[in-house]
Amino acid sequence: MAGIDAKELPKIPEEDVEALKAAVGKGNLPEAAAKAKEALEMVDKITLNIAVTGESGSGKSSFVNTIRGLEDDDEGAAETGVNETTMEPTAYPHPSYPNVTVWDLPGIGTPTFKSDKYLEQVGFSRYDFFIIISCTRFTSHDTELAQEIQRQGKKFYFVRSKVDQDLKNEKTLYDEKGILKQRKAATKRPHQYSESAILSAIRENCINGLKAAEVTSPRVFLVSRGDLGKYDYPKLQETLVDELPGHKRRAFLRSLSNVSKETLEKKKEQLQTQIWLKSLVSCGVAAVPIPGLSTVCDIAILVTSLKEYCRDFGLTENALATLARQNNKPIAELKAVIKSPLSEEITKDLIIKLLTKCAAGAVKYSTYLLNFIPVVGSVVSAAVSLPTTYFMLKNFLDDAAADAVRVLEVVMKGDVSN
Numbered sequence: 001m002a003g004i005d006a007k008e009l010p011k012i013p014e015e016d017v018e019a020l021k022a023a024v025g026k027g028n029l030p031e032a033a034a035k036a037k038e039a040l041e042m043v044d045k046i047t048l049n050i051a052v053t054g055e056s057g058s059g060k061s062s063f064v065n066t067i068r069g070l071e072d073d074d075e076g077a078a079e080t081g082v083n084e085t086t087m088e089p090t091a092y093p094h095p096s097y098p099n100v101t102v103w104d105l106p107g108i109g110t111p112t113f114k115s116d117k118y119l120e121q122v123g124f125s126r127y128d129f130f131i132i133i134s135c136t137r138f139t140s141h142d143t144e145l146a147q148e149i150q151r152q153g154k155k156f157y158f159v160r161s162k163v164d165q166d167l168k169n170e171k172t173l174y175d176e177k178g179i180l181k182q183r184k185a186a187t188k189r190p191h192q193y194s195e196s197a198i199l200s201a202i203r204e205n206c207i208n209g210l211k212a213a214e215v216t217s218p219r220v221f222l223v224s225r226g227d228l229g230k231y232d233y234p235k236l237q238e239t240l241v242d243e244l245p246g247h248k249r250r251a252f253l254r255s256l257s258n259v260s261k262e263t264l265e266k267k268k269e270q271l272q273t274q275i276w277l278k279s280l281v282s283c284g285v286a287a288v289p290i291p292g293l294s295t296v297c298d299i300a301i302l303v304t305s306l307k308e309y310c311r312d313f314g315l316t317e318n319a320l321a322t323l324a325r326q327n328n329k330p331i332a333e334l335k336a337v338i339k340s341p342l343s344e345e346i347t348k349d350l351i352i353k354l355l356t357k358c359a360a361g362a363v364k365y366s367t368y369l370l371n372f373i374p375v376v377g378s379v380v381s382a383a384v385s386l387p388t389t390y391f392m393l394k395n396f397l398d399d400a401a402a403d404a405v406r407v408l409e410v411v412m413k414g415d416v417s418n
């Protein structure tokens with residue numbers, strides 16, 4: 001690293017170096033690029049199957065749509081508010097990430113229901129984890145099922161749905177100033193209306209019920225179908241991501257709705273770890289010289305990569321239109337805070353422009369790169385092309401993530417109840 005000014009150059013994170021070295025191995029550049037391509041494609045092949053279960057009417061189908069980022073009346077959404085009559089689970093692949101499938105399970109709690117039989121009937125082995133939903137206290141059906149899932153060695157999470165309704169109901173007991181109307185109810189309720197106190201009471205109530213049914217260390221997440229950025233939905237997303245094994249985590253993380261800054265940050269971190277691999281692929285077999293630059297790379301791959309970043313961060317015309325509609329805002333208000341190009345604006349010409357901006361810095365970087373990945377030197381052009389594409393991808397990813405945070409801020413600001 002001698003002669004390199006550390007201030008000018010971002011350090012390559014340790015795990016990226018490892019990933020890059022592993023991809024390169026002792027092979028030559030085309031081989032290394034092929035390996036990197038394989039490693040990246042692995043992520044798309046990983047499947048994740050999420051089971052959503054609970055009693056009939058608890059909000060299962062609505063929650064299935066939630067995870068898939070759909071409104072109930074969108075095309076392909078699970079039908080809600082209908083009575084379930086079959087014992088057949090229904091598969092709903094995520095519309096943008098079809099390797100993630102959410103399964104709408106039949107309602108538990110029918111007279112013939114037996115938790116062990118139920119799991120067998122719905123194909124227990126298929127699922128990575130279970131979401132057990134209830135819109136009231138969890139019943140013995142829910143807890144028996146949880147215990148059976150635990151016995152069979154899988155994870156489950158309790159979701160308490162429709163908390164918006166609870167809050168609304170409680171509110172009727174208070175006057176416009178938020179003061180409790182009836183003294184009679186005062187024993188259990190605070191004098192002053194408090195959303196957080198109501199939510200805590202619901203959570204505590206659920207947890208105590210589960211403990212009484214001998215569920216060990218139960219966790220309950222409060223959600224409302226219409227307010228994913230609020231209550232415990234962001235925390236649920238985080239928990240699920242954290243508790244999945246590494247390769248599944250990657251697949252799941254990409255599919256998450258962008259409802260919190262934490263989720264956005266995690267997505268960004270995750271995507272960052274793949275930038276070196278992507279750069280390597282772009283410098284591989286299909287690389288061609290870019291006129292006017294010393295860069296030799298596969299522009300089509302870069303177009304795809306940037307479009308993927310946009311998709312992951314909701315920076316497409318479609319995603320923004322949906323978000324605007326859901327939040328009752330003009331789309332222009334969301335677009336006003338976006339500084340980088342949307343998916344639809346990503347063309348080969350744009351990539352060349354972006355590469356040109358990164359080329360000067362990258363030349364300095366090539367010496368450093370050659371020190372630890374000598375194989376890159378086997379194709380002289382790659383020593384410059386690799387860092388050029390790396391910086392281009394990295395800058396774009398950083399900008400897209402920052403845009404997504406700003407869009408989220410606009411959406412959250414508009415929610416007066418926040």
Ligand SMILES: Nc1nc2c(ncn2[C@@H]2O[C@H](COP(=O)(O)OP(=O)(O)O)[C@@H](O)[C@H]2O)c(=O)[nH]1
Pocket residue numbers: 054055056057058059060061062063079080081082107161162163164165223224225226
């Ligand atoms: N207010 C409110 N209603 C909900 C929520 N989740 C579901 N519902 C409604 O509850 C009813 C039953 O939901 P559904 O998803 O069909 O339940 P399932 O029978 O368990 O699949 C439907 O009318 C939903 O619109 C929520 O978070 N808040």
Ligand SMILES: [Mg+2]
Pocket residue numbers: 060061062079080081082084104
């Ligand atoms: Mg249903």
